[in-house]
Amino acid sequence: MSNIIATGFNTASADGELGSLERDLRRLQSIGVETVELALSSLDLIAGGRIIKERANRLRTLLQTFSFRYTVHGLVSSNFMDPATHRYQVDAAKALVEICDSINARVLVQHAGFLRADQVAERASADERQREALSELGEHAKGYGVRIAFENIFTTEPGQYRQTPAEVAATVKAVNHPNVVALIDFSHAYLESTYRGLDFRDQLRAMAPVAGHLHVHDSFGRPFEFYKGHFPQEYTALGIGDLHMPLGWGDIPFDEIFAELDFLPETILMMEINSRYRSEQPDCLQRAHELIDLNRGR
Numbered sequence: 001m002s003n004i005i006a007t008g009f010n011t012a013s014a015d016g017e018l019g020s021l022e023r024d025l026r027r028l029q030s031i032g033v034e035t036v037e038l039a040l041s042s043l044d045l046i047a048g049g050r051i052i053k054e055r056a057n058r059l060r061t062l063l064q065t066f067s068f069r070y071t072v073h074g075l076v077s078s079n080f081m082d083p084a085t086h087r088y089q090v091d092a093a094k095a096l097v098e099i100c101d102s103i104n105a106r107v108l109v110q111h112a113g114f115l116r117a118d119q120v121a122e123r124a125s126a127d128e129r130q131r132e133a134l135s136e137l138g139e140h141a142k143g144y145g146v147r148i149a150f151e152n153i154f155t156t157e158p159g160q161y162r163q164t165p166a167e168v169a170a171t172v173k174a175v176n177h178p179n180v181v182a183l184i185d186f187s188h189a190y191l192e193s194t195y196r197g198l199d200f201r202d203q204l205r206a207m208a209p210v211a212g213h214l215h216v217h218d219s220f221g222r223p224f225e226f227y228k229g230h231f232p233q234e235y236t237a238l239g240i241g242d243l244h245m246p247l248g249w250g251d252i253p254f255d256e257i258f259a260e261l262d263f264l265p266e267t268i269l270m271m272e273i274n275s276r277y278r279s280e281q282p283d284c285l286q287r288a289h290e291l292i293d294l295n296r297g298r
Contacts, residue, residue, distance in 0.1 A: 002296035003262065004214070006069055007269040007288040008035030009281060012042035018062055025066055031282050035069040037270045038105070041076060045099060049091030056099055063103050071107035071149075071213070071268060072100050080133035081113030081126040081161075090133050094140045101144035107213055107268065108141065109149045109183060110134070112168050117159025126161065131175055138177035147266075149183035149213035154191040154242065155223070164198060165189040166206035173210060181212030181264055185272075186252055187242055190221030204257060212264040216288065217272045218250030219243045232276070244272055246280040247287045258295040 009028060014020035021043070028036060045055050063070065074096050080089055093110060100108050113130050115122055134150060141148050150172055152165040163171065165184070172182045184207045193200040200221065220239035229235045236243055239250070247254060269288055273281060 002292055002298075003265045004267045004269050004292045004295055006035040007271065007285070007292060008033045008037065008069070009285075010037040010039060010073060010270060010272045012039035014042075016043060018043070018058060022062055025062075025068070027278070028281075029066060029068075031285065033068070033281075033285065035071070035268060035270070037071045037073050037107075037109070037272075038063075038103075039073045039076070040096060040099060041074065046092055046095045049088060049095055051095050051098060056102060059099075060102050069268075070103055070105035071109070071270065072096060072103075072105045073109040074111070076111065078111045079113040080110075080130040081115055081122075083122055083125075083129065086129060086133065090136060093137050097137070097141045097144050097146050097148075100146045106145060107147050107149050109151055109213065110137070111151050112153050112163055112171075114153070114156075115161040117157070117161075119161070123161055127163070127171070131171060134171070134175045134180050135177055138175065138180040141179045142177075146179065147212060148180045150180060151183035151185055151213075151215065152188050152192070152207065153185070154188045155195050162192070164192060164196065165203040166198075169207040169210050182207050182210045183213040183215060184208070184211045184263075185215035186254070186257070187217055187219040187221070187244070187250075188215075190219060190252060191223055191242060194221045195223045201257075204261060208261040208263055210264065212267050214263070214267060214269045215272050216247065216254070216269055216291075217243070217274075218245040218247050218252055218254075220250050221252070232274075244274040244277075246273055246277050247271070247284050254291055255294060258291045259298060261295075262298065263295075 011024045152168040
């Protein structure tokens with residue numbers, strides 16, 4: 001039996017307004033998608049940690065016209081390790097929890113933090129600062145019935161301090177809160193494993209027991225290094241970076257992974273396929289259901 005209960009795609013506003021979000025939701029509805037992850041930081045819903053009620057109400061009214069199951073992606077720039085913005089980050093995340101509840105979204109994605117190479121003096125307290133923020137956010141989320149999904153990221157510049165996927169799992173275990181789970185982003189784990197010389201599959205095995213949300217998209221696990229492409233498609237041509245490609249375009253062994261790993265109950269398989277691959281989304285949706293079936297048959 002699989003603990004994966006649903007699959008779908010992420011979406012966002014293209015211009016900061018609800019109209020473009022609505023158009024993409026209607027498109028996703030037309031191809032049979034049932035679950036959608038909303039990048040709500042693409043909309044102005046929060047100012048200085050406070051909810052802009054009129055806009056939040058308009059969002060809720062729009063979303064109620066669809067029958068989707070919703071999850072929410074928090075700030076892409078979220079970083080609980082950063083001492084300068086730490087309090088602002090927590091306040092914004094708490095506001096997002098409340099918006100989640102208002103739209104009946106029961107998962108909020110929170111990125112794992114990092115420090116720049118020049119923040120050496122902050123490293124000793126970075127992990128603890130992140131754990132404390134997650135604990136505070138988890139307790140806030142508990143009151144709203146929202147699950148915080150803590151996502152592994154990958155190194156984006158030399159000297160940056162980030163946790164490995166296994167360390168992200170250890171953080172979730174240390175926080176030990178029922179409303180805080182790990183989120184496995186398979187491409188991120190692949191990239192970080194390549195960059196650090198880690199065993200990719202072992203890193204996934206470390207995360208799976210505490211993982212309650214999945215981000216699925218394909219890549220080759222090749223870090224950026226210093227390559228600069230002109231068009232986005234040039235990164236795809238070389239197979240470099242976090243490509244967010246359709247399933248099967250890269251070389252992540254999804255069949256083997258889903259045939260092996262077990263995840264927490266109520267896990268959602270969310271595909272983060274780049275928006276320029278809309279024509280490939282129906283095939284990806286079918287592929288995701290095949291992976292869920294494979295996981296169910298372990």
